[in-house]
Amino acid sequence: MYVVIVGGGKVGYYLTKELLAAGHELVLMEKDGRRARQIADEVGSIVLQRDGCEGKHLEEAGAKRAAIVAAVTGDDEDNLVVCQMAKHHFDVPRTIARVNNPRNESLFRHLGVDEIISPTRMALAAIEQDIPVHELLHLAQLPGGRLELIEARITEDSPALGRRASDLSLPEACSLFAIIRGGNAQPIRSDTALEVGDTVLAISRTESENQLHDALIGAAEGGDTD
Amino acid sequence: MRAFIAGCGRTGAGLAERLAAAGHEVTIMDTSTEAFNRLDHEFPGRALRGDATDEDQLRRAGAEGVDLFFALTEGDNRNILAAQLAAESLGVAQVVAKVNDPVRAEAYRALGLATLCRTRLLVDALATYSGLPRDPGAEGVAPAIGHHQEHDGATAGVAVPVGGR
Numbered sequence: 001m002y003v004v005i006v007g008g009g010k011v012g013y014y015l016t017k018e019l020l021a022a023g024h025e026l027v028l029m030e031k032d033g034r035r036a037r038q039i040a041d042e043v044g045s046i047v048l049q050r051d052g053c054e055g056k057h058l059e060e061a062g063a064k065r066a067a068i069v070a071a072v073t074g075d076d077e078d079n080l081v082v083c084q085m086a087k088h089h090f091d092v093p094r095t096i097a098r099v100n101n102p103r104n105e106s107l108f109r110h111l112g113v114d115e116i117i118s119p120t121r122m123a124l125a126a127i128e129q130d131i132p133v134h135e136l137l138h139l140a141q142l143p144g145g146r147l148e149l150i151e152a153r154i155t156e157d158s159p160a161l162g163r164r165a166s167d168l169s170l171p172e173a174c175s176l177f178a179i180i181r182g183g184n185a186q187p188i189r190s191d192t193a194l195e196v197g198d199t200v201l202a203i204s205r206t207e208s209e210n211q212l213h214d215a216l217i218g219a220a221e222g223g224d225t226d
Numbered sequence: 227m228r229a230f231i232a233g234c235g236r237t238g239a240g241l242a243e244r245l246a247a248a249g250h251e252v253t254i255m256d257t258s259t260e261a262f263n264r265l266d267h268e269f270p271g272r273a274l275r276g277d278a279t280d281e282d283q284l285r286r287a288g289a290e291g292v293d294l295f296f297a298l299t300e301g302d303n304r305n306i307l308a309a310q311l312a313a314e315s316l317g318v319a320q321v322v323a324k325v326n327d328p329v330r331a332e333a334y335r336a337l338g339l340a341t342l343c344r345t346r347l348l349v350d351a352l353a354t355y356s357g358l359p360r361d362p363g364a365e366g367v368a369p370a371i372g373h374h375q376e377h378d379g380a381t382a383g384v385a386v387p388v389g390g391r
Binding site: 053054055056075076077078080081084085088089101103104107110111 | 279280281282301302303304306307310311314315327329330333334336337
């Protein structure tokens with residue numbers, strides 16, 4: 001199946017990787033040159049540095065033979081225009097739009113967008129469902145977009161409790177760099193043993209977050225949302 | 227007449243003043259209050275800060291049911307979204323979107339929007355100045371082509387654009 005994805009932010013990036021892994025043929029359109037090159041370095045020449053809102057660029061990307069066009073930029077107006085152009089100008093059978101303002105959902109459907117992805121609504125639903133107490137906390141995304149600064153609280157159930165930092169099996173390219181204990185910050189040395197109540201600060205790749213969670217907090221109980 | 231203008235750039239501000247001077251009730255909206263410096267000190271209409279691509283903000287600003295709605299911000303796509311919100315959700319009968327990309331402008335005429343394409347107007351003005359014949363499609367606001375979209379979201383019956391391809 002041939003898929004055109006517009007927008008190489010986090011959603012577009014992970015969608016691209018998932019669909020490639022599932023064996024689909026696709027093109028990712030990202031208008032920002034730096035971001036486009038960054039993704040191309042990883043996934044290869046399927047990245048087109050073009051504005052997917054422009055009709056002629058959509059055509060270049062092969063919209064005419066696409067089974068699906070997915071518009072997942074951070075701007076609702078861009079996603080709407082991509083889907084409408086795809087639908088009405090290129091007869092794409094299925095269009096998917098990311099909608100950031102939940103208020104736009106019904107309008108987009110009404111205007112012919114086939115499928116709506118609403119990260120805001122999903123986040124709201126997840127938060128309303130339950131707020132996990134011992135979760136990892138995302139403090140910041142580091143420049144470049146691949147690394148995150150994360151905070152984890154060590155509890156009685158933590159598999160890391162009482163162990164030394166050097167003995168933990170951490171994911172690749174992940175680093176624990178400080179703990180906050182008794183209100184004071186201190187660097188983590190290889191012989192620092194973790195105690196209940198410690199707050200561990202770590203830098204991790206976004207995709208290794210689950211492994212870091214398992215190492216510091218323990219395997220998630222029940223259905224873990226992503 | 228009640229008119230609503232989204233975007234207080236040179237075009238939006240100029241139009242707001244003309245309409246207000248002619249005695250119409252004008253509301254102009256922009257995301258930046260600085261943009262309102264373009265308006266005359268004695269501008270009698272309302273100038274409101276807000277995002278015209280947000281339905282709630284448009285409603286609060288009184289855009290519902292106005293006689294004329296002009297989407298004149300800097301962004302083609304923002305204008306397209308604001309104009310469709312006005313037409314579909316706010317029940318405005320006469321809506322014009324400034325769409326400077328000629329391909330998009332033509333495509334949206336076919337989807338029921340009257341469009342104003344600055345690029346096409348300027349190209350035509352300069353081409354005729356150079357002695358070339360007029361582009362018959364480049365005259366002011368280009369009206370919508372054919373039928374409006376079906377209200378159940380169905381896309382059947384939407385005409386394929388005639389130009390631009």
